[in-house]
Amino acid sequence: MDAEYNSVASNIVNTAQDGFMFEDGDALSALFVFDNQAINTIGRELSDVDNFETYTVCIGDPTFAQFTGTYLEYVRDSSWLDAEEQHKQLCRVAELFTALLSASQGPWLIPVMRPLTLALCQSAQRTFESTHDPAAFAQAASVLLRLLIDLLADNGGPLEQSKRVGCLFVAGLLLRISLRTSAAPGAYASKALEVKNLWGSSVFSQRDRVSYSYWLGRYYLVCYYVDSARSQLEYAFNGCPAWHMRNKRAVLRYLFVANMIRGQLAHPALLEKYQMEPVYAELAWHFRKGNLAMFQQVLIANMEFFRSQGNFLILMERTEILIYRNVLMRSSALNSRSELGRAMPYRDVLAAFQLSSQNYSMDYAEMESILASLVAQKFVLGFLFHHQKLVNLAKKSPFPPISSVGVAINSQ
Incomplete structure (x- = not known):
């Protein structure tokens, strides 16, 4: 039993009931807050309440009553729960809100949805930092996915009069959190990609x-x-x-x-x-100069920084062949002044590649495989003459702009 009647809990429930009855989403969004400072302040006022059902019994809609009671429990307990338990409780609040939104008509609950879903993502991040377990991201992604499916299903009328007005915001959060799950991003993100068809609407x-x-x-x-x-x-x-x-x-x-x-x-x-950060300027400098060894050295020295952004592997894997292209282009510029013109001896290419990579054990076979890859991907236009140990570059534009070479995979 409550130690005494709690006026704060009563006022919140009564105000929530009025907002729900009149479908006033803005009023409800001002009531159901997820800012940490506000939650701590309200939580102290609710600390003596044992059972919120004695307050929510006046709410006619059972789902909204359960949502309101669960939210108040979350606020009351947040100050002493650990990050993992707090996140589980917030997921429960979000699940009840999803059920509530599914049963409603029109977009009037969207103002409540925005801070709730954002708080869910932030809670998942805090939980991961505390536990180093990506399960929190998967929990949040599952809730966001169910919510997005419900939003997109409301397609019976104009976009501005449907719950779809909230889909772009939720889709962005789902993409955000899917990048942190242990599953492949597409496992959760595929539904978010459907929103691309609505992206250009002025409603958003x-x-x-x-x-x-x-x-x-x-x-x-x-x-x-x-x-x-x-x-x-x-x-x-x-x-x-x-x-x-x-x-x-x-x-x-x-x-x-x-x-x-x-x-x-x-x-x-x-x-x-x-x-x-200075590392970006360093990488750009070494890339432009064709200095593969220094580029990778700088990248590895900043591995944790780029791994935290998810960019380390793509920089390591996709730049090596491009830097070798820059090496060949710079060597070609020097060679063009000689009598050989566009024909470059393998020995000159090998010396340039060895210097760039600081790999002096590189042999002709490895060097030729790099050249073959450059030609096959059309980063370099020319022919390889294995027996003569020459690479003969095209007379016109042997080094087409990388941006014009169709090697990047495009989305469907």
């Missing part, structure tokens, strides 16, 4: 479109859909307000990687403007 705010494009770009980059990643990340970068330096810098970190793989390097002034 610029903020939601930019956020969705950012997370979609990151998803494409992880899947090696490089051209699609560039397109989405460029939109996010250009659409992000100029004053929001932190967000523009976050987008630029991934846009830098996608552009580098397609042969476009960020200008030093751009990196300086957004106060990018």
Whole structure:
């Protein structure tokens, strides 16, 4: 039994009942808050309540009554629960909200959904930092997936009058959290990709479109859909307000990687403007100069930084062949002044590749396989003459722009 009647619990329940009856989502969003400071303040006022059913009994809708009671329990207990238990309880709140939203008509509950789903993602991150167990991300992703399915199912009327007005926000969060699950991103993200068909509608705010494009770009980059990643990340970068330096810098970190793989390097002034970490300028310098050994040395020295962003492997795997191309292009420029012209002896290419990679045990067979890969992928236009030990470069544009070479996998 309660030690005494709790006026705060009573006021919250009565206000919630009024907001639900009049379908006032804005009023409910002001009531069901998920800010840590607000939760701690309200939680102290509710600490003496043992059973919230004695307060929610006045609510006519049983699902809303259960949602309200579970939310109040979450607020009351948050200050002493560990991160894992707190996340489980918040997942329960979100599951009840999903059931509530499924039974409602129209988009009036969307204002409540936005802070709840964002808090769910933030809770999953805190739980992972505490436990190092990605299960929290999987829990959150499952809830978001069920919620997104329900939102997209409401397609009986105009977009602005349906629950689909919330789908872009939830899809962005689902993409965000799917990147952190132990399963492949596509296991959760496939439903979020359906929202691309609605992305251009003016019903969605610029903020939601930019956020969705950012997370979609990151998803494409992880899947090696490089051209699609560039397109989405460029939109996010250009659409992000100029004053929001932190967000523009976050987008630029991934846009830098996608552009580098397609042969476009960020200008030093751009990196300086957004106060990018010095490692980006170092990588760009070594990439441009064809210095493979130093590029990989800098990358490995900053492995944890790039791994935390999910960019380490793509930088390590996709840049090596491009740097060898730059080495060959620079060597060709020197060789063009000789009488051999476009025909480069293998010995010169081998010396250049050995110097770039600092791998002086590289032999002709390994060097020729690199050349064959460059030609096969059309990074270099020319012919290899194995017996004569020559590479004969095309007379016209032997080094086409990387961005024009169709090697990047595109999304469907």
